Amino acid sequence: RPARVAALIDDLNDQQRRAVEHAGTPLLVVAGAGSGKTRVLTRRIAYLLAERDVHPGQVMAITFTNKAAAEMKERVADLVGRRANAMWVSTFHSMCVRVLRREAKSLGMGSSFSIYDADDSRRLLTLVARDLDLDPKRYPARTLSVHISNLKNELVDAETAAQNAGNDLERRVAEVYAEYQRRLTQANAMDFDDLIMRTVELLQAFPDVAEYYHRRFRYVLVDEYQDTNHAQYTLVRELVGKGNDGLPPAELCVVGDADQSIYAFRGATIRNIVEFERDYPNATTVLLEQNYRSTQNILTAANAVISRNPNRRDKRLWTAMGDGEKIVAYVGDNEHDEANFVANEIDRLVDSGAANNSDVAVFYRTNNQSRVFEEIFIRLGLPYRVVGGVRFYERREIRDALAYLRVLANPDDTVSLRRVLNVPKRGIGDRAEACVSAYADRERVSFAAALRAATEGKVPLLNPRSQRAISGFVELVDGLRRFVDDGQDVAEVLDAVLEQTGYRAELEASDDPQDASRLENLNELITVAREFTEAPEVMAPDDAPEGIEPVEQTGPAAGSLAAFLERVSLVADADSIPDAEDTGGVVTLMTLHTAKGLEYPVVFSTGWEDGIFPHMRALSDPVELAEERRLAYVGITRARERLYLSRAIVRSAWGQPMTNPASRFFDEIPPDLLDWRRLGPERSMPTRATTWGSRSSESVQASRQRSSPTRGWQDAPSLSLSVGDRVNHDKYGLGTVIASEGQGARATATIDFGTSGTIRLMLIGGVPMVKL
Numbered sequence: 208r209p210a211r212v213a214a215l216i217d218d219l220n221d222q223q224r225r226a227v228e229h230a231g232t233p234l235l236v237v238a239g240a241g242s243g244k245t246r247v248l249t250r251r252i253a254y255l256l257a258e259r260d261v262h263p264g265q266v267m268a269i270t271f272t273n274k275a276a277a278e279m280k281e282r283v284a285d286l287v288g289r290r291a292n293a294m295w296v297s298t299f300h301s302m303c304v305r306v307l308r309r310e311a312k313s314l315g316m317g318s319s320f321s322i323y324d325a326d327d328s329r330r331l332l333t334l335v336a337r338d339l340d341l342d343p344k345r346y347p348a349r350t351l352s353v354h355i356s357n358l359k360n361e362l363v364d365a366e367t368a369a370q371n372a373g374n375d376l377e378r379r380v381a382e383v384y385a386e387y388q389r390r391l392t393q394a395n396a397m398d399f400d401d402l403i404m405r406t407v408e409l410l411q412a413f414p415d416v417a418e419y420y421h422r423r424f425r426y427v428l429v430d431e432y433q434d435t436n437h438a439q440y441t442l443v444r445e446l447v448g449k450g451n452d453g454l455p456p457a458e459l460c461v462v463g464d465a466d467q468s469i470y471a472f473r474g475a476t477i478r479n480i481v482e483f484e485r486d487y488p489n490a491t492t493v494l495l496e497q498n499y500r501s502t503q504n505i506l507t508a509a510n511a512v513i514s515r516n517p518n519r520r521d522k523r524l525w526t527a528m529g530d531g532e533k534i535v536a537y538v539g540d541n542e543h544d545e546a547n548f549v550a551n552e553i554d555r556l557v558d559s560g561a562a563n564n565s566d567v568a569v570f571y572r573t574n575n576q577s578r579v580f581e582e583i584f585i586r587l588g589l590p591y592r593v594v595g596g597v598r599f600y601e602r603r604e605i606r607d608a609l610a611y612l613r614v615l616a617n618p619d620d621t622v623s624l625r626r627v628l629n630v631p632k633r634g635i636g637d638r639a640e641a642c643v644s645a646y647a648d649r650e651r652v653s654f655a656a657a658l659r660a661a662t663e664g665k666v667p668l669l670n671p672r673s674q675r676a677i678s679g680f681v682e683l684v685d686g687l688r689r690f691v692d693d694g695q696d697v698a699e700v701l702d703a704v705l706e707q708t709g710y711r712a713e714l715e716a717s718d719d720p721q722d723a724s725r726l727e728n729l730n731e732l733i734t735v736a737r738e739f740t741e742a743p744e745v746m747a748p749d750d751a752p753e754g755i756e757p758v759e760q761t762g763p764a765a766g767s768l769a770a771f772l773e774r775v776s777l778v779a780d781a782d783s784i785p786d787a788e789d790t791g792g793v794v795t796l797m798t799l800h801t802a803k804g805l806e807y808p809v810v811f812s813t814g815w816e817d818g819i820f821p822h823m824r825a826l827s828d829p830v831e832l833a834e835e836r837r838l839a840y841v842g843i844t845r846a847r848e849r850l851y852l853s854r855a856i857v858r859s860a861w862g863q864p865m866t867n868p869a870s871r872f873f874d875e876i877p878p879d880l881l882d883w884r885r886l887g888p889e890r891s892m893p894t895r896a897t898t899w900g901s902r903s904s905e906s907v908q909a910s911r912q913r914s915s916p917t918r919g920w921q922d923a924p925s926l927s928l929s930v931g932d933r934v935n936h937d938k939y940g941l942g943t944v945i946a947s948e949g950q951g952a953r954a955t956a957t958i959d960f961g962t963s964g965t966i967r968l969m970l971i972g973g974v975p976m977v978k979l
């Protein structure tokens with residue numbers, strides 16, 4: 208064998224090698240966590256190119272996050288060089304956008320369609336429900352959105368939904384659904400579920416389009432197959448083809464683990480993995496059994512927990528790593544105590560040289576649990592990064608700015624247009640908006656066209672003042688659009704938007720400290736835009752295999768406004784997970800859902816309380832409980848060497864202290880694997896009983912106050928810093944303040960410490976730092 212091929216398979220076990228070398232028929236690789244499924248997928252691509260003379264342009268691989276896609280591309284590029292660029296490696300959504308941009312006309316859409324996220328989609332649903340006179344209490348947009356999304360995940364269109372509707376709610380939903388789709392098309396927009404559903408529609412309705420993609424993609428690979436829903440499953444089937452257009456079906460390889468299926472709420476179903484052999488009758492299945500990630504103790508705990516789930520295929524994972532450390536379990540008096548434990552333990556591990564900050568991940572069940580960790584990490588100067596949570600792109604000012612840009616890129620984008628119509632305030636009130644909207648409805652024109660009609664006095668009942676205000680707005684937008692047409696950079700356009708709309712001036716004039724941080728966020732957005740222009744993500748020149756016409760980019764040109772907006776809409780939580788090398792070492796905080804597919808030497812899984820994890824919803828529902836248990840399995844199996852499980856006796860929720868019982872998942876782990884560092888009162892063990900076992904709730908209360916990390920904040924003097932100040936920190940050295948937020952005891956500063964990274968610190972008294 209040539210050396211390059213040997214290098215691709217020599218360090219694989221027999222089963223992995225079989226999966227990499229398998230040729231001809233559909234292949235399913237099923238295996239537990241950490242058994243090398245993703246590794247097999249990547250190696251298989253490289254092997255196809257290196258050994259089987261496959262052209263990279265014939266390969267389509269689907270991963271769960273854009274980040275995973277980028278990593279996979281990079282790894283394949285390491286193996287086969289620049290040729291890797293011609294592959295399509297992306298998420299389902301990005302892949303569909305790419306197809307839809309090219310084929311939009313067939314679906315009656317423009318190729319520069321907007322992509323509506325959950326918030327945009329709810330706004331549109333609110334408008335639709337209002338126009339249909341639905342009671343917002345009975346039919347809140349959120350509920351409508353869940354129902355419509357479920358229908359789309361099942362590929363049910365509005366007409367079919369109406370036919371199938373069996374009760375009042377379903378009839379209403381179908382009615383809203385039909386109108387919502389009409390408005391989306393009118394706004395030249397698609398929501399996230401449409402991206403998948405309409406691609407399926409395209410491939411099913413246009414055999415020539417389907418044939419083009421069949422000819423093009425001969426090798427289709429899908430990671431995390433257990434999390435595909437029905438629409439995604441069908442999409443894969445359509446891409447692979449059934450051989451009825453004269454082309455044999457593409458070679459399909461999917462990898463997954465039914466025990467890690469954690470997206471049932473988005474319609475994911477393990478049916479797709481369980482019935483793979485039925486769906487693809489000549490399929491081959493490969494099982495992987497060796498885990499290369501975790502110690503035996505971690506693996507035994509994971510296996511023990513997941514084995515409680517009913518109706519699953521038992522698999523026995525083993526590891527050659529040895530037993531390793533015991534799993535550390537901790538019971539905090541309250542959530543602050545729990546977070547304190549985590550922070551101190553990280554400090555101890557780092558000081559003793561056992562780990563770096565970047566080796567550590569902290570998981571929780573829901574995003575709001577990150578706050579307590581953040582407070583303590585900031586106080587202790589422990590650098591960290593939260594993945595997800597209140598996302599940058601969800602902040603009000605960022606959404607406003609992006610809405611302006613979207614209006615410039617796609618004039619028909621009604622949701623964005625109405626969002627900024629009176630932001631900042633320019634005298635176009637709700638009544639005027641309603642008049643314009645009614646006109647648009649009656650004349651069946653877009654909202655943008657109705658606005659223009661208003662400037663010509665064609666919209667009835669509009670008072671002259673509103674008409675003047677609308678004329679001003681239309682002129683403003685036209686003027687800004689000329690910037691785009693003149694080919695200005697995205698950053699320049701954005702700057703002009705903030706300037707000419709008066710958005711920036713309004714924030715500058717405000718003395719609300721919140722507005723100061725809004726300005727900083729907008730500056731950050733300009734920086735993002737500038738970086739985008741300087742290093743646009745040039746789509747690989749679509750160098751298709753010989754004889755096949757390349758997929759031309761009818762979509763946005765590299766570096767264009769539309770390309771920028773597309774990138775911003777497809778950002779997912781997991782895409783912002785820092786790479787250990789880039790961050791200079793920060794601890795990563797994220798939800799269990801986001802952690803899928805990742806691995807860390809040290810993992811803290813927190814909030815192990817009945818009602819938190821497993822989630823409240825699951826306590827009385829066996830189906831939900833099984834899903835939570837899979838989530839526990841995912842969490843535990845992210846750890847390579849050290850695993851910590853913790854809970855708090857008292858935790859505040861909605862401003863009230865709540866006493867939560869221990870998570871039932873604790874009891875599912877063999878007790879001899881657990882090293883209880885500290886026990887709560889109801890979990891007394893003989894050796895520790897004298898210390899912790901006999902506490903009354905009163906003394907818990909007392910110690911809660913003693914150990915409360917927030918003690919003294921209110922009166923602590925804080926270091927006063929502003930942007931541009933230079934500082935010297937005992938641990939991180941010299942730095943420059945790049946942002947400051949909050950006041951008094953809550954003041955924080957974000958400081959660029961050069962090679963030590965950019966760190967956000969709380970400026971309470973005692974921070975080991977001086978202003979220079």
Ligand code: ATP
Pocket residue numbers: 218219220223238239240241242243244245246247464467498499500803804805806
């Ligand atoms: P998950 O179910 O969590 O997605 P996975 O099955 O995809 O896990 P990988 O992430 O591919 O597993 O592999 C887990 C770890 O084991 C990775 O660090 C990978 O590099 C390593 N690994 C996989 N196979 C081998 C092997 N044959 N030899 C050495 N290390 C391996």
Ligand code: MG
Pocket residue numbers: 244245246804
């Ligand atoms: Mg994986």
